[in-house]
Amino acid sequence: MSAERMLWDNDATGLAELVHSGDISPQDLVDAAIARAEATRPDINAIAEPLYDFARTRAKSVDRTLPLAGVPFALKDLGIAIKGVPTHTGSRIPAFTADFNSVMTERYLAAGLIPIATSTSPEQGLRLMTESAAFGITRNPWNMGHTSGGSSGGAAALVAAGVVPAAHASDGGGSIRVPSACTGLVGLKPSRGRVPQTPLISEAWYGMVVDHAVSRSVRDCALLLDLTHGSDPLAPYAAPAPKGSFAAAAARDPGKLKLAVYRKSPLGLPISAETLAALDTAIALARDGGHTVEEIDLPYIDRDFMADFAKTVASAVAGTMRGEALRVGRPVLGDIERATRVIARFGEIVSAGEIYAGLQRLNAVSRRLITETAQYDAVLMPIIAHPPLACGAMDPKGADELIENLLDKLRLTRLLKLKPLLGQLMDKSLWFTHWPAIQNVSGQPSIALPVHVTDAGLPLGIQAVGRPGDEETLLSLAGQMEKISGWLTRRAPLKVPG
Incomplete structure (x- = not known):
């Protein structure tokens, strides 16, 4: 089997297992990711800065016993410092080049991940479509005429296109969850204070911005959180410590949960029939898992x-x-x-x-x-009010x-x-994204679940919102829904390896 096919077939956990067993080397894996990055670059335009030389050098010396040894990765061109790498924030303002790494960068490297690129973002992460005057339009690997969402749209496009199995992302008003919903990925916005943004900053947008990742699988989402969570001395606050590992939570049966569903628009704007169908799909999956679901209203979210x-x-x-x-x-x-x-x-x-x-x-x-x-283990609600928009639609x-x-x-x-x-x-x-900002304000964790594909063949995910500090229940529920739905087998049809 070719290295590219291994990259395509496996999530980050699976690729690390192949490295640990000696079935593939970090060098071959990184070379395959770089080749695929260049092959898909004209289609999706998701790279801000290639880090190919750095990646190849690191692949030669990475400790192959590390949890994610040799796994290709991408870091967002916003809100995270990588020593010696220009950060553009999706803007034409002259780039900032740090002489230090963010704590999160250090934790990614300590896990064995190998960044091959920084991923595109709209200017300052403000748009929920990744389109900028500085870098142009980032496109959805499922259909290049449509958006991959924003602001972590470059990260989501690289993962959905099979360039990397997971990528760093950040979320100030839905910027992890919206791209995940548009590209068929899992995207967890952790609780406020779960991961640090230091020393680049202490907090962004009054604490509303949080960092984590977009990934193909729930287990990768959980493992990455295990490897990166925890405050540091410069962080202004910290989330409650988990009861166990997030990976263990994702792997276990959640038991019978009490769930709610909120389907109204806090803005009073139209919601597409496809979005409501996606929400109904999630409800059906939850009921298949043995959970109760009841409708609620949140009239004060207005x-x-x-x-x-x-x-x-x-x-x-x-x-x-x-x-x-x-x-x-x-x-x-x-x-x-x-x-x-x-x-x-x-x-x-x-x-x-x-x-x-x-x-x-x-x-x-x-x-x-x-x-x-608080009486509910999770609340299901939409992320995007319409299927992924055509590029330029906003x-x-x-x-x-x-x-x-x-x-x-x-x-x-x-x-x-x-x-x-x-x-x-x-x-x-x-008008495209009515709900995600709620959790950025409240600080609650929320996970995007790729439950639905539209009649036009575009992904359309929804979110499950948890109690503050309780990512474990969300990951357990998400892992169960992943098994029931089989969404891991859904892949964007872009340059599928032979």
Whole structure:
């Protein structure tokens, strides 16, 4: 069997077992991943920085007894430092090249993983489609006319295309779960504080951003969390310690769980029949596993909640642009995309008092949400309101483009303080993804499950949301649903090896 076929057939755990047994060398595995990366690169455009020389050098010396020895991997071009590698954050602002590794980078390397590339992201991770002026459009391996989601769309595209079996990803408003839902992958957003972002930063977006990975299998998702979780001295907070290993949780029967399902849009926007069909598929799988499922409503997760989230993100973007200007030594608003510039300017005119009051409201709603759903082992809900969109589908057009241009060129950002106009902009930004930001605010863990394929042959995943700190129940449920559904056999039909 060829090295490329081994790479295609196996998840990260399986590839590591082949290395441990001597059936394949890290060098051959890395060479196969690099060859596949280059072969699929014109189709999916998912690489920001190739790390081929680094990967080949590391493959020669990696300790073959490590848990994931020799397994090819990718790191996101956002929010993580790799010594000597430019980080672009999906932007035309001059890149930042760190002289240190993030704690997560060190933990990935200590596990034996071999990064072969950094993966594309939209500018500052703001769009839930991976399209940028700096890098162009990243495409879905299932159908290149459609998005792989965002902001970890490059990571998801590389995994779905069989270039790497798993990849680092991050999530501030759905950026692990949305790409997973679009590309047929498992994507866990861990609890707040489960993994550190230090020393690059202490927290991002007021603690709403978390890091983990996208993967083909539940067991890889769990093993990667085992190998990377845990605070470090510079982290501002930590999630509760797990009762056992996450890998053991993923492998065991979950028993009979009490589940809820929430199917309404917090924005009151349309939901496609395919999304509801995907949710019904997940419910059917859960019932096949012996679990009870009941419908619930969350009326306090509403447009005001989402508006507070949007203002909070805008303030964080404004602060980030200030930091970038200091780093580069000049203003950077001219380097960034129009939509990012509008968001940053809006963030500058929202007062500190408004943001603090908004965060207090978000925290109050989170406390209510966590308290009222604590009786359930998990809550099933959608991730994306529609099947993976056509590339470019979220670009403003017609009147929307005119309004964005006017806000930008005439510096009319102050108009966004008017609730109807902010609501209109929010709808245009979030009509594809109504739900994921809820868990970024609440800090709860949530896992994307690839339960459904549309009539057009596109993946459409849903999410299971857990209690704070309880990734173990989610992974156990996900492992069971994976076995029942057989989703591991579903693969994107892009350059299938002979």
